[in-house]
Amino acid sequence: MGGKYRVTGAAYPRMRRPRRRRRIVLALLGSILALGLLGYGTLQLIHVFKGDEKKSAARAGDCVKGKPGKPAASAAPAAAAFPKPGQITVNVYNATPRSGLAKAVGDELKKRGFKLGQVGNAPATFDKKVPGAGILLGSPRTGKAAYAVLGTQLSGAVQQTDTREGTDVDLILGTAFKELSKKEDADKALAALAGPAPAPSPKC
Incomplete structure (x- = not known):
């Protein structure tokens, strides 16, 4: 061939690498990255759900035991912490102008189970x-x-101590005294001292 298009062998046409191969490589890298992110997210979700299941199981176990996630607390003071009326010696004294009041109150306390002393x-x-x-x-001892038990029989009484050495308690009736608490009310108060109502169970 002649003219300007003649091939002499000294120069070759410049060949470019096809771009399709580069696109394939980028697509593969993107796919690998996406799969990695998807796998990592899946693992995180699994850990989250397992953690929630453990917490739920712990709450369920706590509800069965009756305590929200803590060891069983010590119960309220036992009934033995409060003496029975028969273990308390009560001396009844009348500080009012009403005659015979100390004897009447003493007899009633005796009926209610208290040990009667001096009147x-x-x-x-x-x-x-x-x-x-x-x-x-x-006394200070x-x-x-004992004050709490005897106090269930008379509302409004105040507590004081003196220098005595015994454990007996004086009930000194004041001018505002009308009558002892009703036996039904006193019995309810004694029952509340001996066995206070249990704490409400946690909501599950």
């Missing part, structure tokens, strides 16, 4: 000087439980 008029320190319903007077 009579209040000493001069308290005679006609107790404006309230009454005073529960004991007298436990609060």
Whole structure:
């Protein structure tokens, strides 16, 4: 061939690599990356669901035991922590102008199970000087439980201590005294002391 299109062998046409191969490689890399991300997300979801299942199982077990995720707490003070009325010696003294009041109250307390001690008029320190319903007077050794038990029989009585050494308790009737608490109410109060209502179970 002649002219300007003649092939002399000294120069060759420039050949370009097809772009299709590059696109295939990029597509493969993108697919691998997408599969990796999908697998990682799947593993995260599995861990999340397993964690929720463990928490649910723990809550269910706690509900069966009656306590929300904690060891069973110690129960309320046992009934033995409060003495029975028969274990409390009560001295009844009348600090009011009403005659025979100490004997009447003492007899009623005896019927209700208390151990009755001395009965009579209040000493001069308290005679006609107790404006309230009454005073529960004991030694520093007298436990609060004994006051609580005797206090169920008379609302509004105040607690005081003196220098005595025994464990007996004086009930000094004041001018505002009308009558002992009704036996039904006193019995309910005693029952509440001996066995307080249990705490409500957790909602599951």
